[in-house]
Amino acid sequence: MRGNKAVVGVYTYMDDLLNTVAKMKDKGMDYVVYSPMARHEIESATMPEKSNVRRFTLVGGIVGCISGWSLAILCSLDWPMRTGAKDIVSLPAFFVIGYELTILFAALATFLGILHFCKLPDLFRKVGFDPRFTDDKFGLVVGADDNEVDGVKKTLLDSGADECSLV
Secondary structure: OOOOEEEEEEEOOHHHHHHHHHHHHHHOOEEEEEOOOOOHHHHHHHOOOOOOHHHHHHHHHHHHHHHHHHHHHHHHHHOOOOOOOOOOOOHHHHHHHHHHHHHHHHHHHHHHHHHHHOOOOOOOOOOOOOHHHHOOOEEEEEEEOOOOHHHHHHHHHHOOOOEEEEO
């Protein structure tokens, strides 16, 4: 988080939180939002762009498809078993392994993408986290420099924060 201080605002109402998030975005401040439940309003206010996890899925699928076809073709070339007049590299028979490894690699890449972008597992306690944010309160933690702290506190309190503290 930008700045050497963190200002924590505790909110009871989500509307007040969303208004404050809009103000912080307009000022170009760095912030983190905590919510007791997943709400699409908060998600659209904080992250309007599409997730990059889909790129992980695409790359995993492409790698899986190439790996499946390569595995099947190289295995059949390494251990050729002629049956009748059929080719050693019989492409229709290799669709199954290509398809299965495409799904496997795409699923694993999606899982790794979710872990990466959600910063999971979170082994260390987050700056400004309050246990009330998992119960019934919304939280906004804003990173600020020493000269910006008073202005950020005033903005949070004027926007409807129940309380505001410096961490």
